[in-house]
Amino acid sequence: MPANLVLIGFSGTGKSSVGRVLAARLDWPLIDTDELIVGRFGKSIAEVFRDHGETAFRAAEREMVATACAGRRQIISLGGGAPVDEPSRERIRDGNLVVRLEASPEVILDRLRHGPGAEDRPMLAGPDPLGRIRSLLDARIEAYAIADLVVNTEGRSVEDVAADILEWHQRELAVRPPCERSGQ
Ligand code: S3P
Numbered sequence: 001m002p003a004n005l006v007l008i009g010f011s012g013t014g015k016s017s018v019g020r021v022l023a024a025r026l027d028w029p030l031i032d033t034d035e036l037i038v039g040r041f042g043k044s045i046a047e048v049f050r051d052h053g054e055t056a057f058r059a060a061e062r063e064m065v066a067t068a069c070a071g072r073r074q075i076i077s078l079g080g081g082a083p084v085d086e087p088s089r090e091r092i093r094d095g096n097l098v099v100r101l102e103a104s105p106e107v108i109l110d111r112l113r114h115g116p117g118a119e120d121r122p123m124l125a126g127p128d129p130l131g132r133i134r135s136l137l138d139a140r141i142e143a144y145a146i147a148d149l150v151v152n153t154e155g156r157s158v159e160d161v162a163a164d165i166l167e168w169h170q171r172e173l174a175v176r177p178p179c180e181r182s183g184q
Pocket of ligand 1: 012
């Protein structure tokens with residue numbers, strides 16, 4: 001059976017909120033790689049970028065993706081840039097089911113402006129966040145293409161999105177062979 005259910009997608013597409021509902025419904029732990037990084041450095045993501053730079057952040061992120069993906073029966077919510085790293089992409093796909101959440105750049109910006117942690121998104125700092133979201137989404141087409149399922153979250157409740165994913169997950173578990181992970 002696929003080991004974990006992994007949520008990927010841009011900031012503001014709902015990974016954390018949908019992840020929380022999925023974890024509660026399946027009674028699986030929710031692992032959030034951003035939270036693991038905050039724990040590792042003892043500071044916020046913005047502070048990690050500011051004090052150590054993006055390279056150090058991405059190195060820690062790769063390590064956290066590997067740690068998270070080594071477990072089983074977990075909901076794993078990844079930072080928006082995690083699948084850009086090729087070795088991480090391999091790990092994410094290896095024996096897991098991958099769901100990409102998506103929304104338009106305008107909706108993403110609106111959610112990030114009004115949601116919690118708006119000040120903690122260093123990738124979107126600068127005078128033109130909408131342009132930045134668009135160009136990052138373009139640059140990440142290949143990274144996000146690893147998903148087994150794509151769910152648009154615009155105008156939908158977290159519960160609704162989670163229900164669709166759970167239904168799909170049940171069907172996938174029924175058809176996938178028991179052990180698909182390489183080396184196991
Ligand atoms: C990032 C997204 C953030 C966080 C970091 C970098 C990105 O996670 O990992 O600020 O590169 O898109 P969320 O997707 O949870 O906002």
